[in-house]
Amino acid sequence: MDIYSFLIQLLNGVQYGLLLFLVASGLTLIFGIMGIINLAHGSFYMVGAYMAFTLSSLTGNLFVAIVVGVVLSVLLGIVLEWALISHLYKRDHLEQVLLTYGLILVFEELRSLIVGNDVHGVAVPAILGGSIPLTATLSYPVYRLFMSAVCLALAGLLYLLIHRTRVGMMIRAGASNREMVSALGLNITLVYRLVFALGVALAAFAGMIAAPVSSVYPGMGTQVLIICFVVVVIGGIGSIWGALFASLLIGLADTFGKVLVPEAAGVTVYLLMAAILLWRPEGLFRRAG
Amino acid sequence: MLNRKLIAVGATLMLLALFPLAGSGFYIELVAKVMILAIFALSLDLLVGYTGLVSFGHAAYYGIGAYTLGLMAPKYEAANFWLTLPAAMLAAGIAAFAVGVFVVRVKGVYFIMVTLAFAQMFYFLFHDTKFGRGSDGISMNFKPIASIGGFTPFDLSNATHMYYCVLVLLVAVFLFLSMVLRSPFGRALQGIRSNEHRMRSLGFPIYRYKLASFTLAGALAGLAGYLSALQFGFVNPELLSWHQSGNVLLMLILGGVGSLYGAVVGAFAFVALTEIFQALTRHWQLLLGGAIILLVIFLPGGLASVANRFRRTLIGGADDA
Numbered sequence: 326m327d328i329y330s331f332l333i334q335l336l337n338g339v340q341y342g343l344l345l346f347l348v349a350s351g352l353t354l355i356f357g358i359m360g361i362i363n364l365a366h367g368s369f370y371m372v373g374a375y376m377a378f379t380l381s382s383l384t385g386n387l388f389v390a391i392v393v394g395v396v397l398s399v400l401l402g403i404v405l406e407w408a409l410i411s412h413l414y415k416r417d418h419l420e421q422v423l424l425t426y427g428l429i430l431v432f433e434e435l436r437s438l439i440v441g442n443d444v445h446g447v448a449v450p451a452i453l454g455g456s457i458p459l460t461a462t463l464s465y466p467v468y469r470l471f472m473s474a475v476c477l478a479l480a481g482l483l484y485l486l487i488h489r490t491r492v493g494m495m496i497r498a499g500a501s502n503r504e505m506v507s508a509l510g511l512n513i514t515l516v517y518r519l520v521f522a523l524g525v526a527l528a529a530f531a532g533m534i535a536a537p538v539s540s541v542y543p544g545m546g547t548q549v550l551i552i553c554f555v556v557v558v559i560g561g562i563g564s565i566w567g568a569l570f571a572s573l574l575i576g577l578a579d580t581f582g583k584v585l586v587p588e589a590a591g592v593t594v595y596l597l598m599a600a601i602l603l604w605r606p607e608g609l610f611r612r613a614g
Numbered sequence: 615m616l617n618r619k620l621i622a623v624g625a626t627l628m629l630l631a632l633f634p635l636a637g638s639g640f641y642i643e644l645v646a647k648v649m650i651l652a653i654f655a656l657s658l659d660l661l662v663g664y665t666g667l668v669s670f671g672h673a674a675y676y677g678i679g680a681y682t683l684g685l686m687a688p689k690y691e692a693a694n695f696w697l698t699l700p701a702a703m704l705a706a707g708i709a710a711f712a713v714g715v716f717v718v719r720v721k722g723v724y725f726i727m728v729t730l731a732f733a734q735m736f737y738f739l740f741h742d743t744k745f746g747r748g749s750d751g752i753s754m755n756f757k758p759i760a761s762i763g764g765f766t767p768f769d770l771s772n773a774t775h776m777y778y779c780v781l782v783l784l785v786a787v788f789l790f791l792s793m794v795l796r797s798p799f800g801r802a803l804q805g806i807r808s809n810e811h812r813m814r815s816l817g818f819p820i821y822r823y824k825l826a827s828f829t830l831a832g833a834l835a836g837l838a839g840y841l842s843a844l845q846f847g848f849v850n851p852e853l854l855s856w857h858q859s860g861n862v863l864l865m866l867i868l869g870g871v872g873s874l875y876g877a878v879v880g881a882f883a884f885v886a887l888t889e890i891f892q893a894l895t896r897h898w899q900l901l902l903g904g905a906i907i908l909l910v911i912f913l914p915g916g917l918a919s920v921a922n923r924f925r926r927t928l929i930g931g932a933d934d935a
Contacts, residue, residue: 356723409911412910412911416910418723420867424906424907424910427909428903430899430900431899434903438897551730551734554727554728554730591742592735595734595735598731602720602728606719606724607720607724
């Protein structure tokens with residue numbers, strides 16, 4: 326492998342990792358703050374990708390589709406939290422798993438009813454359609470760089486939101502003691518609803534910007550969900566930094582695994598997870614206590 | 615209470631034993647399929663209901679049991695039942711042990727995610743490599759024969775014989791698990807479920823107990839998978855898919871977690887539910903998903919809680935849950 330193909334794989338790995346971070350951060354926030362294990366999180370990614378496909382073929386512009394899609398996914402998150410997830414706060418994990426498993430079936434079947442079971446492509450917007458030449462034969466698509474930049478910017482914004490704003494303060498307080506926060510007169514119900522909607526929007530957004538690269542296909546949600554579980558297990562639940570670090574690690578391991586040991590490509594990330602479980606069962610970044 | 619339970623179990627058993635005399639071929643095979651799923655659900659109940667470990671990857675061991683038959687079956691002759699059945703349980707047990715070494719180190723929600731991830735690893739192993747002929751799976755040309763030195767007590771290609779074979783194994787697994795649960799080992803598992811710290815301070819090696827439970831559950835799931843491969847003569851990676859793991863959890867919830875009867879009832883309820891939904895629409899998963907959501911919100915205790923509530927209003931008396 327020469328230096329340029331190495332560079333390309335490195336960029337791909339980082340880009341994939343950052344994309345995973347958008348999905349995994351929502352998953353880890355929803356668990357860390359609300360105590361909910363959400364199997365349907367991958368479905369939101371899938372919903373996002375299908376929204377990008379449907380809306381961009383309606384409007385003819387991916388950016389418009391993304392803006393509309395984010396608004397719709399926030400609404401979806403609010404409605405779901407209000408109607409279903411709010412029943413789960415005092416239930417055990419088994420019931421949370423089952424309800425969100427039911428949600429996956431509903432989303433998959435609705436997808437098949439509304440859009441069908443075909444694989445669809447989404448066009449890269451014309452402005453970002455070019456690629457940067459590296460050598461005479463190798464080049465790197467601008468859209469992928471754009472994706473990485475957007476994901477990085479969102480990661481930064483998420484950090485600022487949680488650690489530097491009043492809402493973030495309420496979120497962090499709600500994570501450590503729900504009753505106390507609500508006794509102090511803060512509207513914790515609203516905070517939870519916003520956190521869930523934020524998680525849904527992040528996952529759907531990831532699906533939307535990934536659509537031009539990965540195409541849109543049935544089962545894409547599940548695939549992302551399980552990889553994100555690996556990310557959360559490695560990073561430690563509830564830790565945003567852990568999620569970022571583990572996402573990049575998994576993104577790189579998966580990308581280089583596919584190049585270096587193609588026969589075992591499906592298994593690389595799981596072996597990595599197994600190794601980390603032996604070393605630190607609580608994940609790399611979990612705070613004690 | 616115990617007597618009434620015994621009567622109910624005896625009646626169910628009689629009903630199952632006499633069923634092939636009345637049922638047609640289709641229903642004999644369907645009920646045999648349900649009983650195989652009941653074995654699968656029983657094996658998971660040992661983990662979820664009695665050890666407090668919610669595994670979302672139990673289908674992996676079911677699939678490995680099934681694949682053992684698929685891989686061991688010779689192409690031009692029948693495999694030996696007495697050889698392949700223990701082999702399937704052994705293979706599934708070994709796989710569960712290997713995974714268990716990692717997963718029983720973690721707790722709660724981590725356990726759910728990690729078991730799912732490992733199950734997915736096995737799924738990809740069978741789906742992406744030539745080892746189990748990839749996504750096409752393996753179809754077997756012959757049913758295994760159960761001959762001992764030339765004598766064949768039953769013929770597995772006969773649906774009725776197959777039915778009784780499954781019934782006997784279901785009863786055996788049921789009795790075995792109730793014995794296990796009454797043994798000191800089983801008591802310790804239930805102690806771990808209700809208070810792990812106390813059991814640890816009493817000096818129980820928690821890790822080893824959990825690992826043993828995980829391995830045993832895996833081996834029994836392998837038995838169910840083996841029987842399923844035997845019944846359908848066909849294995850493919852979908853046997854290991856996470857839908858399968860989700861469905862078996864659903865069976866437990868339907869019947870009520872932490873009761874061996876519940877696991878069996880749940881398997882029947884699950885198949886009845888899916889058969890009804892499939893008859894209604896091609897998009898039956900939508901109905902199934904909706905039903906699961908409503909079940910969790912409105913009936914946290916499963917069908918058993920409905921039966922209890924019904925009985926309480928009917929005859930009065932305390933809650934039997």
